[in-house]
Amino acid sequence: MSGRESVASGTGTGAVEPRWEVCYAVVFAVAVVVVEAGPLDTRSRIVAGAALAAMACWYGCAVRPLTRRPRAYGVWRPVCLTVLLALFAVVQSRDPTAWFLAFALTPMGFRATRTMRGAMVFVVALNAVGAALVIVAHPGADGVLGALAVAAFSVVLAYVVRRWMLRVTAQSEERAALIAQLESTRAQLAAAHHEAGVLAERHRLAGEIHDTLAQGFTSIVTLVQAASAGLDDGHPAHRHLELALATARENLAEARSLVSALGPEALRGGGLPEAVERAARMSGGTAEVAGEPRVLPTGTQVVLLRVCQEALANARKHAQATRIAVRLAYGEGIVCLEVADDGRGFEETGVVPGYGLRGMRERVRQAGGAIEVRSAVGEGTTVRVEVPG
Numbered sequence: 001m002s003g004r005e006s007v008a009s010g011t012g013t014g015a016v017e018p019r020w021e022v023c024y025a026v027v028f029a030v031a032v033v034v035v036e037a038g039p040l041d042t043r044s045r046i047v048a049g050a051a052l053a054a055m056a057c058w059y060g061c062a063v064r065p066l067t068r069r070p071r072a073y074g075v076w077r078p079v080c081l082t083v084l085l086a087l088f089a090v091v092q093s094r095d096p097t098a099w100f101l102a103f104a105l106t107p108m109g110f111r112a113t114r115t116m117r118g119a120m121v122f123v124v125a126l127n128a129v130g131a132a133l134v135i136v137a138h139p140g141a142d143g144v145l146g147a148l149a150v151a152a153f154s155v156v157l158a159y160v161v162r163r164w165m166l167r168v169t170a171q172s173e174e175r176a177a178l179i180a181q182l183e184s185t186r187a188q189l190a191a192a193h194h195e196a197g198v199l200a201e202r203h204r205l206a207g208e209i210h211d212t213l214a215q216g217f218t219s220i221v222t223l224v225q226a227a228s229a230g231l232d233d234g235h236p237a238h239r240h241l242e243l244a245l246a247t248a249r250e251n252l253a254e255a256r257s258l259v260s261a262l263g264p265e266a267l268r269g270g271g272l273p274e275a276v277e278r279a280a281r282m283s284g285g286t287a288e289v290a291g292e293p294r295v296l297p298t299g300t301q302v303v304l305l306r307v308c309q310e311a312l313a314n315a316r317k318h319a320q321a322t323r324i325a326v327r328l329a330y331g332e333g334i335v336c337l338e339v340a341d342d343g344r345g346f347e348e349t350g351v352v353p354g355y356g357l358r359g360m361r362e363r364v365r366q367a368g369g370a371i372e373v374r375s376a377v378g379e380g381t382t383v384r385v386e387v388p389g
Helices: 003-008 014-037 042-068 076-094 096-112 116-137 141-229 236-261 265-269 272-282 298-317 355-366
Strands: 286-290 324-331 334-341 370-375 381-388
Touching: 014 042, 014 076, 014 096, 042 076, 042 096, 076 096, 076 116, 096 116, 096 141, 116 141, 141 236, 272 286, 272 298, 272 324, 298 324, 298 334, 298 355, 298 381, 355 370, 355 381
Parallel strands: 286 324
Antiparallel strands: 324 334, 334 381, 370 381
């Protein structure tokens, strides 16, 4: 028995429960009418009516909780269904036409059991009891053949319906899982877009402060120093120029602090090489820096750092890699970042890019660079990024 059948048999029924309740109520009402209007003596009519009433009460008190919580009541489950079967036998022993109660009892068994096997055991037992009681009431050849034919047809029909129900339930669960995954992806995209927007705004503000306030204060410092150099220390304006120079220097330091604070936290401890080495070390990998490191635009540093962190996260979480190597190379007018692992890899032609890979490509594209992902099953993965800088 597959795990899907086991789970699906008890799930998804809550949405259609009112319809099942209507079905049961209609079948029980018809049974009461048939029993009360049938050619039964008073004693049989009372016994059958009492059994029907007990069956309805038993369903409400014992069987119905099983249909609402299909994974609970493990030991109690066969007891509940056995009592239901016994009450059915009492009704049919008084009126053989009451076999049509199977129209209500069969879906009860479906909803109260966790597996296909358990459901079919109940269906077979139900129809075996029904056939046996009909044969006892009509022992002739016609009665025997008719009872066996009806029982066989009922079991086959129940099996087909049960398989169909499992398939529909499984499809509903798959759709629900897909919807949940899509909603999760949408939430991640929204969060990523928000983060990207915040980061872009921080970069814009940092650039504006650097290009306007910081440059302006630098110019003021230069001009004040030039003006102060042509004056004697005792000149009345010298003291005011010294105060202006100190104020300009203080505000220049504040502007530079703002530019630094608006950059990524990981880049504040020494620049991109140190941030890459720290990220590789935290992921259990090694890092190598080639070429002469130089100051890059904040946006370029952020792109390279985020791609490095995402590639390391993929290698650590998904690739099951034992070795990870990061290489940051400074070339003429270009910077190259390469993250290689010895993990399980994947087939490039058969894989659907995840959000992490799509995010890396989008970041690199916005920075005017190029990204290449090389991978094969069992041969690891290499992510290589080149950006101008």
